[in-house]
Amino acid sequence: MSVSRAKQRQAQDRVNQAAALAKSIAKPFGGWIATFQEAIGMNAPALAERLGISRNNIYAAIQTEQAGTISVNQLEKIAEAMGGRLVYAIVPREGHVEEIVLAQARAKARRIIQRTRAHMALEEQTEGLRSETEMIEELAADIIREGRRDFWQ
Structure with a gap:
């Protein structure tokens, strides 16, 4: 197995592991900032003080998280x-990452086969x-x- 193929396999395993864990984690209704604050009993003024920002900035951050526009930073x-840490991952919507690769390879193969068959039909060689x-397949x-990896083009 080539080094690049081994690295791809390791990356696939890592993504699949993250996907399995992500299935059990859903974004809470109010967002993670508000949920974590509630869990540790920290109010907005205390969090604002730790960050050196205003309480209104904390409320704005909660709103931007809920809107999906907060920055990762x-x-x-x-x-x-x-006292927490951010954990994020990009995982397949469903199934394993290998299924995404296979679907894309099939799409590339379908384009090649259909183009080839069209040329053969013109020459009556089907x-x-x-x-x-x-x-x-x-x-x-x-x-x-x-x-x-050219099948993504």
């Missing part, structure tokens, strides 16, 4: 001020070809086995 600073699905497997 700001969220990290607030978490640290409360007699005896295997099914399109079989050919797509075989080519997708080859693309993945070769460690090609």
